[in-house]
Amino acid sequence: MASTTAPSTMDCDLLVIGSGAGGLSAAVTAAHLGLKVIVAEKEAQYGGTTAWSGGWMWVPRNPLAVEAGIQEAIDRPLSYLQHELGERFDETRARAFLDNGPRMVEFFRSQTALQFIDGNAIPDFHGHTPDAGTGGRSVCAAPFDGRRLGARLHDLKPPLHETTLWGMGIASGAELRHFLNALHQRASFGYVAKKVLRHWRDLVLHRRGTQLVNGNALVAGLARSLLDKGGEIWVSSPAKRLLKDRDRVSGAVLHTPQGAVHVQARRGVLLACGGFPHDAARKRELLPHAPTGREHWSAGNRGNTGDGLRLGESAGGQVGRDLAQAAALAPVSLVPRTRQHPDGGTPEGGPMHFPHLIERAKPGLIAVNRRGVRFTNEANSYHDVMQGLLAATPAGETPEAWLQCDHDFIRYYGLGAVKPAPMPLGPWLANGYLKRGQTLAELASACGVDAAGLQATVTRYNRLALDGQDKDFGRGETAYNRIQGDALRTTARGLANPCMGPIERGPFYAVKIVMGSLGTFAGLRTNERAQVLDERDQPIHGLYANGNDMSSVMGGHYPAGGITLGPAMTFGFIAAHDMAGADPDTALL
Numbered sequence: 001m002a003s004t005t006a007p008s009t010m011d012c013d014l015l016v017i018g019s020g021a022g023g024l025s026a027a028v029t030a031a032h033l034g035l036k037v038i039v040a041e042k043e044a045q046y047g048g049t050t051a052w053s054g055g056w057m058w059v060p061r062n063p064l065a066v067e068a069g070i071q072e073a074i075d076r077p078l079s080y081l082q083h084e085l086g087e088r089f090d091e092t093r094a095r096a097f098l099d100n101g102p103r104m105v106e107f108f109r110s111q112t113a114l115q116f117i118d119g120n121a122i123p124d125f126h127g128h129t130p131d132a133g134t135g136g137r138s139v140c141a142a143p144f145d146g147r148r149l150g151a152r153l154h155d156l157k158p159p160l161h162e163t164t165l166w167g168m169g170i171a172s173g174a175e176l177r178h179f180l181n182a183l184h185q186r187a188s189f190g191y192v193a194k195k196v197l198r199h200w201r202d203l204v205l206h207r208r209g210t211q212l213v214n215g216n217a218l219v220a221g222l223a224r225s226l227l228d229k230g231g232e233i234w235v236s237s238p239a240k241r242l243l244k245d246r247d248r249v250s251g252a253v254l255h256t257p258q259g260a261v262h263v264q265a266r267r268g269v270l271l272a273c274g275g276f277p278h279d280a281a282r283k284r285e286l287l288p289h290a291p292t293g294r295e296h297w298s299a300g301n302r303g304n305t306g307d308g309l310r311l312g313e314s315a316g317g318q319v320g321r322d323l324a325q326a327a328a329l330a331p332v333s334l335v336p337r338t339r340q341h342p343d344g345g346t347p348e349g350g351p352m353h354f355p356h357l358i359e360r361a362k363p364g365l366i367a368v369n370r371r372g373v374r375f376t377n378e379a380n381s382y383h384d385v386m387q388g389l390l391a392a393t394p395a396g397e398t399p400e401a402w403l404q405c406d407h408d409f410i411r412y413y414g415l416g417a418v419k420p421a422p423m424p425l426g427p428w429l430a431n432g433y434l435k436r437g438q439t440l441a442e443l444a445s446a447c448g449v450d451a452a453g454l455q456a457t458v459t460r461y462n463r464l465a466l467d468g469q470d471k472d473f474g475r476g477e478t479a480y481n482r483i484q485g486d487a488l489r490t491t492a493r494g495l496a497n498p499c500m501g502p503i504e505r506g507p508f509y510a511v512k513i514v515m516g517s518l519g520t521f522a523g524l525r526t527n528e529r530a531q532v533l534d535e536r537d538q539p540i541h542g543l544y545a546n547g548n549d550m551s552s553v554m555g556g557h558y559p560a561g562g563i564t565l566g567p568a569m570t571f572g573f574i575a576a577h578d579m580a581g582a583d584p585d586t587a588l589l
């Protein structure tokens, strides 16, 4: 409750507003450089969307790749970006990112609690573009033992419940494979049983999981590092307005549980409130598919309501309006919620927004529109699939589709929030999330899809799957498609394309997908030092933006996985050096 007494004051060197990767990366670096740092978080738990994410960061030429013998000159990723971004390629900012990314990784792994695993086998999204990488351009946070956070473990936002098993995060790659094979291979069963038993013990002892992976491990590693270096994280403390001292931003007013606090920041204020995924007015303005602002169901953190962009504008900052796409699009299904999960709640009420990141490329799933017709390469990135849906949807029609598969598929891979066997299908059928038909015609009728169209599509798709070639959409042609597929299973079944398998044995299932995102791309315009720019392109003294509050260095394009967290981590590192007056090239290593 707000106090009625006069606001108290506090000072620091750097005030960070928002506790995702964009905020914490700058906070840890600045604390390491000797600055006094306060991180203000609006919600009761820190971590934002970052804590729900895969934790992958696109950082070409990173030290883990180099140590594995993957060496490339800066010109190659730069050229890839130039080809991908076209007229939105900003060489100065792109170079700042590519130059400092490897330094950022080296800094964190040598000086902090955050460690990484490599992405040396992960290709860029668009293998046909010149200089696309075939691996070695990304890193992920290494698993982290949450017990190292002590009492602050309970302030860490848990992973998104529906993407976990009983609240336990599952890492992509080998670990996910073990979970899918748990009923089929003894070694996988053993692996999963051990993890689940440890998780149940954690629930008893700690009231939450402590085997942290993916984005949860990233936030935990950053938070541990910040606390080790003397920084502070204040939860339930939203920033309400910026303070100015003549032409300089000098701090902000926070509403803390103890009342209003005026925080003066000697070196700067960094806005990292995670963009505008839940700001209806900004969505209405910047997302053409959301004419009222409501037709976009982002999977991003519910606290990300565009505060950073508004705070920046109040000091003269400008929101970029010329991006190729203002959000990082993703197919989302709407999961009915019968109760509030402890992991973020639903202040707007309504369903949970489930992002479909894993199953689309697996053999035996197709996406169809209301005519029952495929419209894109389902194995492409989440962003490209939704761009494909937008392009294929006639004007005046709602862009929505159905992910459809057969019984074998859903029991092995699951479908959206529906988990694989032995987890039951019944509750999902009962709450209407999952549609089922004994025949394709029955499924079509349950979904309101054209039955003849769906039958013809599946017949053709099955023929293409047996041929191993998607003559319609090129599914399985790029390295990115193939790594998202399942070569082990298709090879075992004598199929040539790791992304295609026939849909043949009923009952058949479908889940509806709608327009959503992993976050937003349009944000405050900044220079290569992460300083917010005014209408004359001049830096506003004392004001920085990062993460999704910064207009994306990718110009609204999506060339590779990890292109939000990689730049967020890197520009945080750059901004902290700028504020400390230190040289990122030499100061730390």
Ligand SMILES: Cc1cc2nc3c(=O)[nH]c(=O)nc-3n(C[C@H](O)[C@H](O)[C@H](O)COP(=O)(O)OP(=O)(O)OC[C@H]3O[C@@H](n4cnc5c(N)ncnc54)[C@H](O)[C@@H]3O)c2cc1C
Pocket (backbone or CB within 6 Å): 017, 018, 019, 020, 021, 022, 023, 040, 041, 042, 043, 046, 047, 048, 049, 050, 051, 052, 053, 054, 055, 056, 057, 058, 237, 238, 239, 240, 272, 273, 274, 275, 299, 300, 301, 303, 304, 305, 307, 308, 355, 517, 518, 519, 520, 546, 547, 548, 549, 561, 562, 563, 564, 565, 566, 568
């Ligand atoms: C399921 C999923 C998987 C993803 N996987 C990846 C991936 O592997 N790689 C990748 O690059 N991207 C991924 N993304 C996208 C990525 O997570 C986000 O783009 C990124 O986390 C944004 O970081 P951020 O620091 O800008 O915002 P956030 O991490 O969302 O943090 C912003 C914080 O600011 C707080 N805040 C808001 N307003 C205020 C205020 N007024 N005062 C104080 N605090 C405030 C919010 O509550 C929030 O905690 C994924 C997203 C999802 C949903």
